[in-house]
Amino acid sequence: MTPGCADRAHLNNAGAALMTQGILETTVAHLELESRIGGYEAARTANDRFEAVYTSTAALIGASPGEIAIVDNATAAWHLAFESVPLKDGDVILTAEAEYATNYIMYLKTARERGVEIRVIPSDETGQLDVAALKDAVDERTGLISVSHVPTNGGLINPAAEIGAVARDAGVPFLLDACQSVGQLAVDVADIGCDFMTATGRKFLRAPRGTGFLYVRSEMLRDLEPPLIDMHGADWVEPDRYELRPTARRYETWEFNHAAVLGLGAAVDEALGWGIADIEDRVIRLGYLLRNRLVEAGFETYDIGHRLCAIVTTRVPGVEAPEVMDRLFEQGINVSVTPPSSTLIDARRRDLPDLIRLSPHYYNTEDELDGAVDALTTLRP
Numbered sequence: 508m509t510p511g512c513a514d515r516a517h518l519n520n521a522g523a524a525l526m527t528q529g530i531l532e533t534t535v536a537h538l539e540l541e542s543r544i545g546g547y548e549a550a551r552t553a554n555d556r557f558e559a560v561y562t563s564t565a566a567l568i569g570a571s572p573g574e575i576a577i578v579d580n581a582t583a584a585w586h587l588a589f590e591s592v593p594l595k596d597g598d599v600i601l602t603a604e605a606e607y608a609t610n611y612i613m614y615l616k617t618a619r620e621r622g623v624e625i626r627v628i629p630s631d632e633t634g635q636l637d638v639a640a641l642k643d644a645v646d647e648r649t650g651l652i653s654v655s656h657v658p659t660n661g662g663l664i665n666p667a668a669e670i671g672a673v674a675r676d677a678g679v680p681f682l683l684d685a686c687q688s689v690g691q692l693a694v695d696v697a698d699i700g701c702d703f704m705t706a707t708g709r710k711f712l713r714a715p716r717g718t719g720f721l722y723v724r725s726e727m728l729r730d731l732e733p734p735l736i737d738m739h740g741a742d743w744v745e746p747d748r749y750e751l752r753p754t755a756r757r758y759e760t761w762e763f764n765h766a767a768v769l770g771l772g773a774a775v776d777e778a779l780g781w782g783i784a785d786i787e788d789r790v791i792r793l794g795y796l797l798r799n800r801l802v803e804a805g806f807e808t809y810d811i812g813h814r815l816c817a818i819v820t821t822r823v824p825g826v827e828a829p830e831v832m833d834r835l836f837e838q839g840i841n842v843s844v845t846p847p848s849s850t851l852i853d854a855r856r857r858d859l860p861d862l863i864r865l866s867p868h869y870y871n872t873e874d875e876l877d878g879a880v881d882a883l884t885t886l887r888p
């Protein structure tokens with residue numbers, strides 16, 4: 508049961524999905540326990556359930572529990588991974604056109620501070636990263652391949668497994684930003700062959716806000732030092748020496764939002780319960796259905812790629828996108844706005860304006876999609 512479905516058509520799952528009653532209760536129950544018996548004491552009583560969050564999260568993405576670090580959001584996960592790759596002067600980062608702003612800002616910072624070069628691999632004729640061009644671009648200077656699986660601004664699914672195969676062949680680390688794909692698509696780190704993968708809880712996973720996780724392939728853990736280490740990530744074993752934890756938990760810090768993490772665990776268990784392959788089938792079908800209905804109603808859609816996911820972008824000509832969002836909200840329909848600055852290179856290349864982003868999840872109905880298209884139609888000047 509999803510309480511939020513009673514009053515609203517929530518088509519902003521790429522922003523933050525609605526929690527189910529079960530996820531909500533798990534989260535609130537732990538907060539209440541903390542208030543009754545104390546935060547440390549509540550944590551002790553829930554210890555087995557915290558461990559289970561790692562087991563479930565690992566199962567969701569085909570990893571082992573020791574390869575998972577639970578952090579506050581996808582950005583934190585991404586930074587921790589990115590900054591532990593020892594990029595140096597002259598190294599090249601290879602990325603995609605639809606790269607997320609936050610990631611690209613870090614490439615620019617690293618380029619300025621460490622003399623690293625950024626190379627954007629062009630898209631193929633469908634709009635996804637051109638794998639042949641990536642293969643040609645990889646050479647002895649390549650220090651990292653870093654790509655968003657699904658960008659924030661549309662239905663594109665970049666070919667993660669093909670990118671992973673190129674990275675493996677070349678022996679180059681591969682960081683996959685799976686923030687918009689985990690929870691809506693089947694994402695398996697062994698199939699993809701990534702070294703790092705980052706995800707958030709609140710989007711398609713339906714977890715509470717302020718949760719996310721990082722996957723680090725176990726072989727990478729031998730050599731990598733996180734940029735931020737505390738007494739949870741390492742043991743202070745001698746006055747002049749510390750030892751990193753053997754698992755990906757070296758990337759975590761001691762303090763975290765225990766209630767939210769248990770909520771994340773409940774969300775992952777629910778996704779596993781539905782079956783991620785079934786979720787993927789349904790969200791992709793709803794995405795295509797919505798695009799078709801928008802086009803039938805005379806709207807343009809802006810999603811590129813070979814196979815498209817449940818993120819759908821459109822606009823109402825003559826009405827600013829933030830105003831469209833506000834007017835739909837008043838009618839009980841949640842959508843969001845994706846500005847050009849969130850994916851600047853792709854937006855400039857395609858001359859994109861602010862777009863309305865509609866992102867259904869498996870719990871949305873076809874009637875809700877029709878209602879959104881009708882509401883957009885009435886807004887047309």
Ligand SMILES: Cc1ncc(COP(=O)(O)O)c(C=O)c1O
Nearest residue numbers: 580581582607655658659686707
């Ligand atoms: C592709 C992509 N990566 C990363 C992020 C950042 O996620 P978070 O806000 O959980 O840090 C987003 C957020 O929208 C995103 O769309």
